[in-house]
Amino acid sequence: MKRTMTLLAAAVLAxxxxxxxxxxxxxxxxxxxxxxxxxxxxxxxxxxxxxLLLHNKYKKTAAAKNKLSFRTLAGVNLYNQTDEAEAxxxxxxxxxxxxxxxxxxRQVDLAWLAEGDKVDGxxxxxxxxxxRILPCGGTPDERERWEEYYQVYQCGINATKDAxxxxxxxxxxxxxxxxxxxxxxxxxVLYLARKQNATVTETLLSAQEVQPIDxxxxxxxxxxxxxxxRYAVRGSQTDGDSGEGDGEETVERx
Numbered sequence: 001m002k003r004t005m006t007l008l009a010a011a012v013l014a015x016x017x018x019x020x021x022x023x024x025x026x027x028x029x030x031x032x033x034x035x036x037x038x039x040x041x042x043x044x045x046x047x048x049x050x051x052l053l054l055h056n057k058y059k060k061t062a063a064a065k066n067k068l069s070f071r072t073l074a075g076v077n078l079y080n081q082t083d084e085a086e087a088x089x090x091x092x093x094x095x096x097x098x099x100x101x102x103x104x105x106r107q108v109d110l111a112w113l114a115e116g117d118k119v120d121g122x123x124x125x126x127x128x129x130x131x132r133i134l135p136c137g138g139t140p141d142e143r144e145r146w147e148e149y150y151q152v153y154q155c156g157i158n159a160t161k162d163a164x165x166x167x168x169x170x171x172x173x174x175x176x177x178x179x180x181x182x183x184x185x186x187x188x189v190l191y192l193a194r195k196q197n198a199t200v201t202e203t204l205l206s207a208q209e210v211q212p213i214d215x216x217x218x219x220x221x222x223x224x225x226x227x228x229x230r231y232a233v234r235g236s237q238t239d240g241d242s243g244e245g246d247g248e249e250t251v252e253r254x
Contacts, residue, residue, distance in 0.1 A: 041066035106164050111171035119157060119174055122181040126150055129188045136192050137199040146188060153181050 029046065036043040041063040045051045051059040130150060133143040160173045 037062050038066060040068045102166065105166050109161060109167070109170065111167045111174055112161060115171055115174040115178070119178045122178050122185065123153065126181055126185045126188070129185060129192060132192055136195040138195055149184055153177055
C-alpha cells in the first residue's frame with residue numbers, strides 16, 4: 001500500500017514538473033510579415049490600413065531597403081576588394097622589410113667606426129693647440145673663446161652619434177665636422193705663430209742694452225782715419241818727387 005502511494009506521488013510530481021516547463025507558442029503574423037519584409041524584402045506589411053495611415057512612407061520603401069540587399073552588396077564589394085587588399089598587404093610587407101633594414105642601419109653607428117679616428121685626431125690636435133694659447137702669450141679670454149669652439153664641435157659629434165639617421169648621412173656629418181675643425185685649427189696655428197713671434201721679438205728687444213751715442217768718440221775716430229789717409233798720401237808723393245818743388249804736398253781733386 002505504501003509502495004503504491006509513493007508511486008502515485010512521484011507520478012503527480014512528474015506531471016506537474018512537465019506542465020511547468022511547457023511554453024505556449026502564440027503566432028503573431030503581422031510581426032512575422034514585418035520581419036520578413038525587413039530581412040528579405042518578401043511579403044507584405046499588415047495590417048495594410050495601419051501602415052497606410054501611420055507609416056505610409058515606410059511602407060513604400062521597406063521592401064527595397066531590406067537587409068538582404070545590403071548584405072549582398074557588401075559581400076560583392078568585399079570580394080572586389082580582395083585584389084586591392086592583397087596588393088596593399090604585399091606593399092606593406094615590402095615596406096616592413098625596408099624599414100627593418102633602415103632601423104638596423106640607424107641603430108649601428110658604422111660611420112664612426114670608419115671615420116672616428118680621423119675626427120678624434122683633429123679634435124686632439126685642436127685641444128693641444130688650445131692648451132698652447134696661454135704659454136704663447138694669449139689671454140684667458142682668448143683661450144675661453146677657442147674652448148667654446150671646441151665644445152661646439154664636441155656637441156655636434158655627440159648629436160650625430162645619437163641622431164636617428166642612416167650611416168651614409170652620418171658619415172657626411174662626421175667628415176663635415178672634421179673639415180671644419182681642421183680649418184679652425186689652421187686659423188689657431190696662425191694665431192699662435194703670430195703671438196709666439198711677437199713674444200720672442202719683445203723679449204729680444206727688452207734684452208738688448210741701449211748704447212748711448214758718443215759723438216765725440218765718433219769725431220775723434222773720423223779724424224784719426226783722415227790723418228792716416230793724409231799721411232799715406234803724403235808719403236807716396238814724397239817718394240815719387242824728383243827734387244823739384246818746395247816740398248808742399250798737393251792733392252789732386254777730381
